[in-house]
Amino acid sequence: MNNLNHIALFGCAVTLSLLPTGCSTVAQYSTMAGEAAGVITSDQAASINRTAVAAEKTVQDITPEQEHYIGRSVAATVLATYKPYDQAALNQYLTVLGQTLAQYSDKPETFGGYHFLVIETDEINAFAAPGGLILVSRGLLRCCRSEDALAAVLAHEIGHVEKQHGLNAIKRGRLTSALTIFAVEAGKNLVGENLAEVTKAFEGSITDISSTLMNSGYSRSLENDADAAAVQILTRSGYNPQALVDMLTEMKTRLASDTRGFGKTHPSPDVRIQHVNGLIGSQPAAVAPAGRQQRFDAMLAVIR
Amino acid sequence: MTKLSVTFICAFCLAAAVRAETMRVQVQNGQVRSTPSFLGQVVTSVPYGQAVETTGAQGPWQQVRTADGKTGWMHSSALTTKRITAQSNGAAVSTGASGNELALAGKGFNADVEAKFKADHAEIDFTWVDKMAKMNATPEQIKGFVKAGGLTQNGGAQ
Incomplete structure (x- = not known):
């Protein structure tokens, strides 16, 4: 990764700490720029976008x-x-x-x-x-x-x-991957690895709550x-x-x-x-x- | 004040007013009642994720107009300003909007995930959970219970 992308990601981290709801947009623009410049692949860009979305996910995002x-x-x-x-x-x-x-x-x-x-x-x-x-x-x-x-x-x-x-009894971090999949894969039927990952998060959440109760x-x-x-x-x-x-x-x-x-x-x-x-x-x-x-x-x- | 800033403020106010008028149902079966009370007759039902237009409020009750033009009252706990989008015909819905605001009805932890959980945990039986979900008091029963018990007759007015 070149310096440009280091700067873009660092910028996102700073933005995240100040404006937690605005970071995905910053990350998307950053990765678009990275892709356009040919310095990162689209897979890497998708991964960075996922990370940015994940950082914003909390229990409040459970519908x-x-x-x-x-x-x-x-x-x-x-x-x-x-x-x-x-x-x-x-x-x-x-x-x-x-x-x-x-x-x-x-x-x-x-x-x-x-x-x-x-x-x-x-x-x-x-x-x-x-x-x-x-x-x-x-x-x-x-x-x-x-x-x-x-x-x-x-x-x-x-x-x-x-x-x-x-x-709130669900352990911190338990839902990050699942809620990220919901956000990034919205509109698609969950299959394969995504369904398995979501089911794992679901099971873990049930265990966290039942055990607390x-x-x-x-x-x-x-x-x-x-x-x-x-x-x-x-x-x-x-x-x-x-x-x-x-x-x-x-x-x-x-x-x-x-x-x-x-x-x-x-x-x-x-x-x-x-x-x-x-x-x-x-x-x-x-x-x-x-x-x-x-x-x-x-x-x-x-x-x- | 310049003409430009007045225009800007008017546009802002208009946008705020328009945004406040649309809410979405966040319960499985949103009930629209004839009066702002749980004792009010149910005029129609609106499913999860559907939008209603709010035209007024009284305490925690919102006066609403449904997509098919029916009017009545819904308790504000049944409504949200968040975007819950009902998926139509399996078509993908754009995620261009903020992920925080977009929630797809029927997506995420849903009946499919519950089915997989059941399949993986044969020792966990949902029979009584399904029975519980059907155990309900009718509005008439609640009305009679409140009266006979000398309770306050304004449930949902807070």
Whole structure:
């Protein structure tokens, strides 16, 4: 490579650091000049252009449709470990409650919508796959003493979906090659090496998210974000946001002797309680009609 | 102010106004409602990637006109200003525009990639994921649930 191209690439690197969205254009002009001068081949030019596009790719470039497909595979992966709880009436109740709550979130609509399912385990746990597939354990349902408490659990999971926390669990660099192929090969059907590379990135992304959900958990800061979204949803919808604190207090007692599930993947309930109390302030609690508690008790009788 | 700069500013404003009028549906089945509310009757549906013209707004709701001339309201979370291009007849779409803005409907991580993932992981069963996707509450059920539970009746108004 001659000095001219060194200068062109260095120029791109500087432009990239200052104006990250403008670099592909600079690179394209640079490579066009290089090709015209006969100092680089078209293959080399394509490679440089790919690198420039790749540097710009982030999780933000995942489209809602792609998020939907990632979420489906994450949910299927979680369901390979946790068996679905096949109780139609209970799942329908969870669906009506969850889809109602989602309407009060900042993101009531996702590509495929929000969907809810109980999983048959006594672990206290819940999982939110990207796009809105939310799984809640029977053990967690047993911690809930009111519909408001269950609403708090679902609102927290909707918060994770709304803030796209799942996608942020994908390791840095994992998507670079795949998103670059999408950008450079846009309009073509993926075949051969490209399809293999994209599938590899897809599998890796599913592993990153599933492993975060089931093993390592999100950071305290992301849990706080989901709690803040939950308080907002509960307040807007007319549920008592204090139910989130009550729920965390109940979990604290139950988790003392259980290091599985939430206990393993979530920050200490004490820290979260303090944060949530700060968000709620001294809002007066709405009075719940008797019918709310009655329908909750009737629906959850099956798991008591 | 010179005539040239006034012309420039007018052109800029016009361009901004025109750009704000076209949005694209970013959900699988974009629902256009008769009123700015999830309780509003669904007038028509617009698929992912299709453009709608926005003609007004009320809170998070956008008043829209579809390509076939129907009007109604869509929640802003179902819309994006990014370019999502529905591919027609398998024709290649130019990537001359910024790669950041161009997203092809049906491309990328899609049903084909999911099919390959399934084929490679026989132990992962999608039966319940497919069942979940069909589990829905009807607008009437939500309306009744909100009323009977003494909840606030303005979902989607925020």
